[in-house]
Amino acid sequence: xxxxxxxxxxxxxxxxxxxxxxxxxxxxxxxxxxxxxxxxxxxxxxxxxxxxxxxxxxxxxxxxxxxxxxxxxxxxxxxxxxxxxxxxxxxxxxxxxxxxxxxxxxxxxxxxxxxxxxxxxxxxxxxxxxxxxxxxxxxxxxxxxxxxxxxxxxxxxxxxxxxxxxxxxxxxxxxxxxxxxxxxxxxxxxxxxxxxxxxxxxxxxxxxxxxxxxxxxxxxxxxxxxxxxxxxxxxxxxxxxxxxxxxxxxxxxxxxxxxxxxxxxxxxxxxxxxxxxxxxxxxxxxxxxxxxxxxxxxxxxxxxxxxxxxxxxxxxxxxxxxxxxxxxxxxxxxxxxxxxxxxxxxxxxxxxxxxxxxxxxxxxxxxxxxxxxxxxxxxxxxxxxxxxxxx
Amino acid sequence: xxxxxxxxxxxxxxxxxxxxxxxxxxxxxxxxxxxxxxxxxxxxxxxxxxxxxxxxxxxxxxxxxxxxxxxxxxxxxxxxxxxxxxxxxxxxxxxxxxxxxxxxxxxxxxxxxxxxxxxxxxxxxxxxxxxxxxxxxxxxxxxxxxxxxxxxxxxxxxxxxxxxxxxxxxxxxxxxxxxxxxxxxxxxxxxxxxxxxxxxxxxxxxxxxxxxxxxxxxxxxxxxxxxxxxxxxxxxxxxxxxxxxxxxxxxxxxxxxxxxxxxxxxxxxxxxxxxxxxxxxxxxxxxxxxxxxxxxxxxxxxxxxxxxxxxxxxxxxxxxxxxxxxxxxxxxxxxxxxxxxxxxxxxxxxxxxxxxxxxxxxxxxxxxxxxxxxxxxxxxxxx
Numbered sequence: 037x038x039x040x041x042x043x044x045x046x047x048x049x050x051x052x053x054x055x056x057x058x059x060x061x062x063x064x065x066x067x068x069x070x071x072x073x074x075x076x077x078x079x080x081x082x083x084x085x086x087x088x089x090x091x092x093x094x095x096x097x098x099x100x101x102x103x104x105x106x107x108x109x110x111x112x113x114x115x116x117x118x119x120x121x122x123x124x125x126x127x128x129x130x131x132x133x134x135x136x137x138x139x140x141x142x143x144x145x146x147x148x149x150x151x152x153x154x155x156x157x158x159x160x161x162x163x164x165x166x167x168x169x170x171x172x173x174x175x176x177x178x179x180x181x182x183x184x185x186x187x188x189x190x191x192x193x194x195x196x197x198x199x200x201x202x203x204x205x206x207x208x209x210x211x212x213x214x215x216x217x218x219x220x221x222x223x224x225x226x227x228x229x230x231x232x233x234x235x236x237x238x239x240x241x242x243x244x245x246x247x248x249x250x251x252x253x254x255x256x257x258x259x260x261x262x263x264x265x266x267x268x269x270x271x272x273x274x275x276x277x278x279x280x281x282x283x284x285x286x287x288x289x290x291x292x293x294x295x296x297x298x299x300x301x302x303x304x305x306x307x308x309x310x311x312x313x314x315x316x317x318x319x320x321x322x323x324x325x326x327x328x329x330x331x332x333x334x335x336x337x338x339x340x341x342x343x344x345x346x347x348x349x350x351x352x353x354x355x356x357x358x359x360x361x362x363x364x365x366x367x368x369x370x371x372x373x374x375x376x377x378x379x380x381x382x383x384x385x386x387x388x389x390x391x392x393x394x395x396x397x398x399x400x401x402x403x404x405x406x407x408x409x410x411x412x413x414x415x416x417x418x419x420x421x422x423x424x425x426x427x
Numbered sequence: 428x429x430x431x432x433x434x435x436x437x438x439x440x441x442x443x444x445x446x447x448x449x450x451x452x453x454x455x456x457x458x459x460x461x462x463x464x465x466x467x468x469x470x471x472x473x474x475x476x477x478x479x480x481x482x483x484x485x486x487x488x489x490x491x492x493x494x495x496x497x498x499x500x501x502x503x504x505x506x507x508x509x510x511x512x513x514x515x516x517x518x519x520x521x522x523x524x525x526x527x528x529x530x531x532x533x534x535x536x537x538x539x540x541x542x543x544x545x546x547x548x549x550x551x552x553x554x555x556x557x558x559x560x561x562x563x564x565x566x567x568x569x570x571x572x573x574x575x576x577x578x579x580x581x582x583x584x585x586x587x588x589x590x591x592x593x594x595x596x597x598x599x600x601x602x603x604x605x606x607x608x609x610x611x612x613x614x615x616x617x618x619x620x621x622x623x624x625x626x627x628x629x630x631x632x633x634x635x636x637x638x639x640x641x642x643x644x645x646x647x648x649x650x651x652x653x654x655x656x657x658x659x660x661x662x663x664x665x666x667x668x669x670x671x672x673x674x675x676x677x678x679x680x681x682x683x684x685x686x687x688x689x690x691x692x693x694x695x696x697x698x699x700x701x702x703x704x705x706x707x708x709x710x711x712x713x714x715x716x717x718x719x720x721x722x723x724x725x726x727x728x729x730x731x732x733x734x735x736x737x738x739x740x741x742x743x744x745x746x747x748x749x750x751x752x753x754x755x756x757x758x759x760x761x762x763x764x765x766x767x768x769x770x771x772x773x774x775x776x777x778x779x780x781x782x783x784x785x786x787x788x789x790x791x792x793x794x795x796x797x798x799x800x801x802x803x804x805x806x807x808x809x810x
Binding site for chain 2: 042108302322327330331334340357427
């Protein structure tokens, strides 16, 4: 057993730290630091800064811009980004559809889609969930029917994150209703400017517009936009969802917010001292720090010992506990804000309260999603119970 | 960055597992062993000595194996897996660790040599009624007279206090500070009342009435720092021991959920139960991560005393919290059978409870961590 990073990995980390803190736009980093909402331009610009430096898609095949890093280096890359308040590369592009096209796409599809996907010249949306198909994704009903070489798509997707900004959407559609539900699904790439595609916003409890419904009415999709074989979409879906779970425990970001929370607590009067002097607050922080450290070490155990490509059994802990702690820290912050947590609907100009306090409630409410998406935490418990404990 | 055991460490684990799991393969054997004094199996203790386990952390010059905290943790995990009642943690790691840190060369050779060979059982008499998890002594006082040093007062609870051949006793010094002394277990002025601890191990009230004592190390020296460090070393080992116990308690519980039928179906058909088992797995893995890390911190010669204390505090706080959760839930998920002495999980819970109160519970350690949360921005396990 060895605690330290090797000299090479240490240097790698230092290099990344320098890049992220000097080359990424300070305004973007300040927005993340203040827990604000990023604009589309900020997301795209940051992604392109990373891509220009070869840091947007390091986990792709080398041929398409990947870096062939060890799992540990990927972990360090991810953690350092979060630490430096750098928004990670757009997940729909970098983590989801890019690797799927690289693994399952035709040569034409790779050449057509991968370079613009790496650079967000195409802003992708994800079209998997439906009103009747959440954790039970295979129950989806959006249908694609053959019409010559094309497909005609009808149905509805939901929870389409940032769909209002999407250029293209990767979807799972039912191409065969007469077989076992997993066996009749295909993956289609759909240009969102196609006639018959309609995006409708869903307002969430945090007041923001982050997710959407996407409706398809007789949408014509060229046959060349099918990824993989007809009816093989479940294979690609599982591959994609497996990738989605990697790095889903945002330890670095949660640690950073907890460190900020201490500053905020120390700057807030309470009784004769500050909130940080309150023993209950201090113990709560100490306990969260320890839990986060245990999680970070678990993540390191997973990456350090998954070099042979097989996932470490403890990896299922990361999504479950990572999101729980992310939520717990957001709950701490909303509690630290106290009465400031009421300043929900203020803009920049009309409040004397600090930004972190004004953002505390929207963030707290928004992060309730973390234990629902990416395979709900109940699904994760099912996985642990079934595959690890044999229950 | 590497969390895997090397070949030698794996061999050590296999050897310790083979010895201990063979001896305690049948839970009834453990029950029988703890039923009678001294509460552990002398023959197993001798075999552990032959294997080098009782001298594991001591230098070769002191009659030991010269291994480090990682190797100690490896053995502690195996002790925990079968909740072996042999006092590896309290006599070898805790009492032995303190002797190794403070004794003179002659004392180390004699005490650690006897401990490592299994010929002499050493116990640390430090806890006192009315105090908890401190590094100082107040209830036992040391006086220096014509015949040398004499100790008076009560130590309780003293793990293996009634069975030990040698007691390492902490005492308030006349000039202030906490000194360390050795006293033969059967010396004049020593009264020992032994009893069972919750997990069947043995503890005792040790009353000293002017008992003649020999200073451990330099006479009159304040040893509070060394006492604290010895407890920290024990916490790192205990964290791994608790992980071993939790792991088996969880496996036993999962096995029960798989096999036990109620309402015509196995218990695992009830999601309310399997989800709770999944949460136990999460708790065990997180505790394991901090325990492994703490052992590595303690094994690193470049870490400061403060870093070592913090690592021990962090690891044990996590293990203590997880231990309660796993212990309580293991019994609950078993139902009534979990309450019985003849079934194992209740004893695992009792063992975790015993460790918890021997070394300080999560509340105690989180309060220590809370006192310094303002001193750093983030906690970084990689430094």
